[in-house]
Amino acid sequence: MRRKLLKRAFLAAAVPLVFLSFIVLVGGCPAPGGGKDLDDPGQDQPVLAVTPSALEFDISTDDQIVEVKNIGDGTLKWWVYDKESCGFADCDPCGEDGLLPGETTTVQVSVDRRNLPKPPIGSIKIESNGGECVLTLSVAVDTSILLKGMVKEVGSGTPGTPIAGAVVTAEWQGGTPPATVTRPCQSDINGGYSMSVESNELTISVEKTGYDFGTIGPIRFTIDPPDPDDPKPHIVYDIEMTPGL
Secondary structure, three states: OOEEOOOOOOOOOOOOOOOOOOOEOOOOOOOOOOOEOOOOOOOEOOOEEEEOOEEEEOOOOOEEEEEEEEOOOOOEEEEEEHHHOOOOEEEEOOEEEEEOOOOEEEEEEEEOHHHOOOOOEEEEEEEEEOEEEEEEEEEOOOOOEEEEEEEEEOOOOOOOEEOOOOEEEEEEEEOOOOEEEEEEEEOOOOOEEEEEEOOOEEEEEEEOOOEEOEEEEEEEOOOEOOEOOEOOOEEEOOEEEEEOO
8 A cells, every 4th residue: 555645844954965864752652561551451552663763865765664563462553644744755555454463564665856845854653553653754865966068169260179188177165164165077078078066156167288268257057957858957058268379
């Protein structure tokens, strides 16, 4: 059984790319009583246990497994409580009847990166007849931008000729407190270059023996949205170099 969970995002201050998870226990996880009903000690009581109690999804991971176990003495019935769930996660299954004492079942938790809140953290509340738990989720987000383009020659008899081996360097301010981040790359045989940057306000310089360019910026470039051919947000900037003396 698989169903979409209702939306619930946690408010928080801005955090780094990888967000830290935290655990919240609600009503007992496991429940008190050692497998016995506190109101009726003669009645066996199931006890819910969830492992792990927090999931951290890195940039390349969308699915993880958790274990739901009955560590009590009665038969456990558990389900995901939608009103306390987040809108960027699915589970499979989302509930189960008849988990006997000592039995364990596995649940696949999946995140939908298209619907992540900001910051991308949330929770799934698991209820049962043997207590309840909150499974917290945090998702690492790749916030980089792809800077790409072509290095080509102008001012000669063959304008637009690709220039291979040109060293393209991008600089921007990043971190807290802000510091200058420098990232270089080299154009390929077709004059193409690409690199990941974390800002669209960039200073770009290019060096190639026998050519002049200098430095441009800082300039705030327009970020093109993702599309099927360019899955990452990207900046396209073609560089024109003039043959030097």
